[in-house]
Amino acid sequence: MATIGELGEFGLIERLTARLPRGARVPLGPGDDAAVIAAPDGRVVATTDLLVEGRHFRRDWSGPYDIGRKAAAQNLADVAAMGARPTALLVGFAAPPDTGAEWADGLYAGLADECEAAGASVAGGDVVAAPEITLAITALGDLGGGAPLTRAGARPGDAVAVRGRLGFASAGLELLTAGRDGPAEVIAAHRRPEPPYEAGPQARELGATALLDVSDGLLQDLAHIAGASGVRIDVESAAVPVAAVLGPDGLRHALTGGEDHAFAGTFPAAAILPPSWTRIGAVARGTGVRVDGRVPEGGGWDHFRM
Numbered sequence: 001m002a003t004i005g006e007l008g009e010f011g012l013i014e015r016l017t018a019r020l021p022r023g024a025r026v027p028l029g030p031g032d033d034a035a036v037i038a039a040p041d042g043r044v045v046a047t048t049d050l051l052v053e054g055r056h057f058r059r060d061w062s063g064p065y066d067i068g069r070k071a072a073a074q075n076l077a078d079v080a081a082m083g084a085r086p087t088a089l090l091v092g093f094a095a096p097p098d099t100g101a102e103w104a105d106g107l108y109a110g111l112a113d114e115c116e117a118a119g120a121s122v123a124g125g126d127v128v129a130a131p132e133i134t135l136a137i138t139a140l141g142d143l144g145g146g147a148p149l150t151r152a153g154a155r156p157g158d159a160v161a162v163r164g165r166l167g168f169a170s171a172g173l174e175l176l177t178a179g180r181d182g183p184a185e186v187i188a189a190h191r192r193p194e195p196p197y198e199a200g201p202q203a204r205e206l207g208a209t210a211l212l213d214v215s216d217g218l219l220q221d222l223a224h225i226a227g228a229s230g231v232r233i234d235v236e237s238a239a240v241p242v243a244a245v246l247g248p249d250g251l252r253h254a255l256t257g258g259e260d261h262a263f264a265g266t267f268p269a270a271a272i273l274p275p276s277w278t279r280i281g282a283v284a285r286g287t288g289v290r291v292d293g294r295v296p297e298g299g300g301w302d303h304f305r306m
């Protein structure tokens with residue numbers, strides 16, 4: 001079995017890109033100095049997230065396919081969180097030369113499948129040798145002529161609602177960290193988030209005033225909406241969906257765990273939300289986030305404070 005070092009830079013690129021499906025939104029994909037992405041809206045949503053081995057994933061916890069799915073999902077969810085539809089990914093891939101070519105194949109199969117789930121494709125990237133695996137991914141998206149859903153539009157009186165899983169990836173990470181066995185569903189959620197991408201454009205149609213994806217923890221991420229909008233967000237803990245499979249610490253996982261890439265937004269109080277959205281609180285005058293009237297103790301991911 002070949003390593004990527006044996007394939008060489010251009011052999012690796014050829015191998016990885018030959019297997020990528022051709023994207024409908026990408027008239028010119030990998031192979032030239034740059035890709036060309038269709039932008040019918042005239043504006044492009046652009047976002048980038050880095051994933052570093054040991055920080056975002058471990059190769060002894062996750063296989064290459066799931067790491068690819070997760071890396072794509074983390075970026076595609078940010079596009080959806082603007083109320084947009086993802087169109088393309090650009091993938092910076094750094095890896096040690098002794099990485100198996102099949103590992104890289106698995107990674108790219110995961111990237112391609114997650115893109116497909118979101119309506120996007122891999123349009124290009126870069127490969128370099130490095131001591132650890134790092135993925136630097138840029139995702140692009142299309143607003144379809146609508147206004148971007150920012151973090152800054154929440155108004156006092158709005159309802160706060162979420163769509164997607166909360167606390168699953170966090171509960172899974174805790175089990176893996178402790179070396180304990182637990183529900184397969186929860187461990188799988190750490191390895192492979194399943195963001196409901198449709199929630200982005202849907203939230204815009206429902207009249208959302210602000211939206212984001214929950215990457216670092218629900219309360220910490222809601223605080224970004226509160227800060228950007230100049231409002232206070234009041235969360236009612238009893239209304240937060242806590243799956244029984246999360247165990248006795250389910251509420252903590254749901255409030256402070258990240259990486260499920262659920263969507264949290266604010267909507268006019270009178271908005272009629274479909275059952276996929278759960279109301280968990282309301283927007284008020286003031287600052288910060290409160291849970292059941294109290295300032296929460298913290299929790300949530302900070303890369304430089306772990």
Ligand SMILES: Nc1ncnc2c1ncn2[C@@H]1O[C@H](COP(=O)(O)OP(=O)(O)O)[C@@H](O)[C@H]1O
Nearest residue numbers: 046047048049074078081212213214215216221
């Ligand atoms: N190194 C950087 N240079 C410029 N902008 C950055 C940098 N890091 C983060 N940002 C910007 O700060 C904002 C918040 O980043 P982040 O918390 O990572 O958002 P998210 O959780 O949605 O990925 C984003 O708009 C991002 O583009």
Ligand SMILES: Cc1ncc(C[n+]2csc(CCOP(=O)(O)OP(=O)(O)O)c2C)c(N)n1
Nearest residue numbers: 049054055056057058173215216258259301
């Ligand atoms: C090995 C490992 N340790 C810890 C974590 C937990 N973790 C890493 S990054 C992160 C937060 C989300 O990632 P970030 O880079 O902050 O993405 P962004 O908020 O920019 O979307 C969490 C909860 C993990 N996924 N894997």
Ligand SMILES: [Mg+2]
Nearest residue numbers: 048049050215
């Ligand atoms: Mg980010």
Ligand SMILES: [Mg+2]
Nearest residue numbers: 078081213215
């Ligand atoms: Mg985000």
Ligand SMILES: [Mg+2]
Nearest residue numbers: 215216301303
């Ligand atoms: Mg973060």
